[in-house]
Amino acid sequence: MSGIRDIPCSAVTDAVKGLFLEANNALGEDVLAALKQARKIEISELGRHALDQILENAVIAGSTSLPLCQDTGFSVIFLEVGQNVHLVAGDLREAIQDGVRQAYTEGYFRKSVCDPLTRANTTDNLPAVIYTEIVPGDRLKIIAMPKGGGSENMSGTAMLLPTAGYEGVKCYVAEQVQAAGSNACPPMIVGVGIGGTIEQSALLAKKALLRPVGRSNEQDARLRRLEREILYEINKSGIGPQGYGGIVTALAVHAEMMPCHIASLPVSVNIQCHVARHKEIIL
Amino acid sequence: MKGILALHTPLTGALCTSLRSGDRILLNGEIYTARDAAHQRIFEAIDGGCPLPFPLQGAVIFYAGPTPARPGVSMGAIGPTTSGRMDPFTPKLLEMGLKGMIGKGKRSVEVRDAIRRFEGVYFGAMGGIAALMARHVRHAERVAYGDLGPEGIMRLDVVDLPLVVINDGHGGDLYEEAIRRYRQ
Numbered sequence: 001m002s003g004i005r006d007i008p009c010s011a012v013t014d015a016v017k018g019l020f021l022e023a024n025n026a027l028g029e030d031v032l033a034a035l036k037q038a039r040k041i042e043i044s045e046l047g048r049h050a051l052d053q054i055l056e057n058a059v060i061a062g063s064t065s066l067p068l069c070q071d072t073g074f075s076v077i078f079l080e081v082g083q084n085v086h087l088v089a090g091d092l093r094e095a096i097q098d099g100v101r102q103a104y105t106e107g108y109f110r111k112s113v114c115d116p117l118t119r120a121n122t123t124d125n126l127p128a129v130i131y132t133e134i135v136p137g138d139r140l141k142i143i144a145m146p147k148g149g150g151s152e153n154m155s156g157t158a159m160l161l162p163t164a165g166y167e168g169v170k171c172y173v174a175e176q177v178q179a180a181g182s183n184a185c186p187p188m189i190v191g192v193g194i195g196g197t198i199e200q201s202a203l204l205a206k207k208a209l210l211r212p213v214g215r216s217n218e219q220d221a222r223l224r225r226l227e228r229e230i231l232y233e234i235n236k237s238g239i240g241p242q243g244y245g246g247i248v249t250a251l252a253v254h255a256e257m258m259p260c261h262i263a264s265l266p267v268s269v270n271i272q273c274h275v276a277r278h279k280e281i282i283l
Numbered sequence: 284m285k286g287i288l289a290l291h292t293p294l295t296g297a298l299c300t301s302l303r304s305g306d307r308i309l310l311n312g313e314i315y316t317a318r319d320a321a322h323q324r325i326f327e328a329i330d331g332g333c334p335l336p337f338p339l340q341g342a343v344i345f346y347a348g349p350t351p352a353r354p355g356v357s358m359g360a361i362g363p364t365t366s367g368r369m370d371p372f373t374p375k376l377l378e379m380g381l382k383g384m385i386g387k388g389k390r391s392v393e394v395r396d397a398i399r400r401f402e403g404v405y406f407g408a409m410g411g412i413a414a415l416m417a418r419h420v421r422h423a424e425r426v427a428y429g430d431l432g433p434e435g436i437m438r439l440d441v442v443d444l445p446l447v448v449i450n451d452g453h454g455g456d457l458y459e460e461a462i463r464r465y466r467q
Contacts (some may be wrong), residue, residue, distance in 0.1 A: 028331045035343075043462070043465075044464075044465060046305070046307075046447065046461075049307075050409055053409055053412050053415060053445070054409070054411075054412055056415055057411070057412035057413070057414050057415040060414040060415050060418070061360075061414035064414060065353075066359065066360045066414035066415065067359075067360045067413060067414065068349075068360070068411065069360065069362060069411045069412075069413045070347065070349050070350050070359070070360045070361050070362045070411075070412060070413040071364070071409070074348060081308070090423060092424055107351055108351045108352070108353050108359055109350055109351075110348060110349070110350040110351070110359075110360075110433050111432060111433065112348075112433065119319075119320055121431070121432040121433070123432065131383075147302075150364060150365045150387070150388075150410065151366075153365065162421065164446055181388070181389060181458065182387060182388045182389060182458050183365045183367060183387070183388035183389065185387065185411050204418055215381055225360065225461035236467040237462065237466060238461060238462040238463070238464065238465030238466035238467070239458075239461065239462060239465075240461055242387070242409050242410065243387075243388070243389075243407075243453065243457075243461060244407070244447065244457065244461055245457075245460070245461025245462070245464055245465045246461070246465055247465065247467075273410065274411055275411040
């Protein structure tokens with residue numbers, strides 16, 4: 001183990017700001033590659049037209065500094081804090097919120113966060129949702145994920161019967177995605193979280209969306225099979241890009257799993273639209 | 284699939300009923316943005332007998348909340364939100380003269396019936412191409428409910444806004460037809 005390493009909170013603010021500015025304007029290479037591949041294989045004319053427009057939009061956003069989507073999202077942040085990191089000269093949570101505020105102001109992003117009951121806008125896209133994990137080492141990894149509301153609305157959690165098993169999970173996920181249909185801006189990426197407790201399954205599903213698009217689960221062959229089979233089912237549905245018909249309804253299914261209570265089988269589906277935005281940095 | 288049709292607002296019943304689900308459209312003229320909170324306010328105005336923020340006759344509503352415009356330009360990124368959330372409000376608005384709606388996602392049976400009865404049309408705009416869409420807005424101006432921030436009502440002057448007819452006045456539904464055609 002190395003010694004304690006100081007990281008000033010101002011560095012966190014700058015990093016968070018930079019990540020959200022970048023994420024809202026530029027798609028990752030993995031997403032672009034998946035969309036180009038989809039364009040090659042899509043059989044419906046309107047579906048291909050939709051994919052052409054999505055690819056053209058990425059070029060325009062890149063050259064104009066306009067965001068890819070008007071829904072610049074709820075700001076979700078994943079922190080992996082090395083246990084030998086010492087955050088100095090400030091308050092970590094404040095530093096993160098400042099970074100979000102600066103990005104959404106200077107980037108001319110939409111402020112999409114409001115009081116749940118009065119619906120009064122908080123006007124700075126705050127608060128962000130922050131997940132913190134303590135890990136070995138002396139580095140700080142920050143992942144920024146602006147998450148759109150349309151696809152989030154079509155996500156869901158089910159507490160299945162423990163005896164529902166593999167087929168039960170597969171059915172629930174495929175049905176949830178097909179019910180989402182055109183509402184969730186397909187082609188989508190489908191995050192699946194199996195096991196844990198109710199909130200842990202949802203978090204697994206969201207974290208699954210952080211994987212490069214189409215990279216299958218590296219730990220468990222059963223999940224690799226599940227991902228393939230669910231993707232096949234979804235893409236047989238006919239929904240297609242934007243719901244205009246075709247064979248590319250989802251670009252990928254990413255599943256994560258952990259053990260659960262003997263009485264339970266929690267399953268969560270977190271749907272991500274084709275504007276799959278997440279950027280990371282290691283300090 | 285037919286060629287691409289250029290339309291101009293305000294829309295008429297005759298024009299709407301000439302459209303068919305799956306038609307590609309380039310829309311021109313003035314349209315208004317309104318999403319959840321603005322719909323609620325419009326209904327409060329209707330119930331209270333107050334003047335409406337824009338004339339509904341022949342109007343087209345875009346279910347959209349754009350990003351703020353940078354200095355020197357009138358429009359930020361713009362695109363559709365999920366239309367189904369506005370379903371409870373829509374039949375009444377169609378009855379009062381609204382002709383077109385622009386959004387994404389499925390509509391309720393009640394909305395589809397009202398589109399048929401009142402000779403309206405529901406257009407799909409693509410989600411997630413908001414930088415491209417912004418190029419089709421020549422001018423934008425806030426006309427009501429500024430306190431709602433991105434949910435306020437804006438009047439947009441659009442040029443060749445690329446759309447697809449989802450629900451037509453004859454019961455056609457592109458989403459259902461697409462599934463019937465491409466389901467394996």
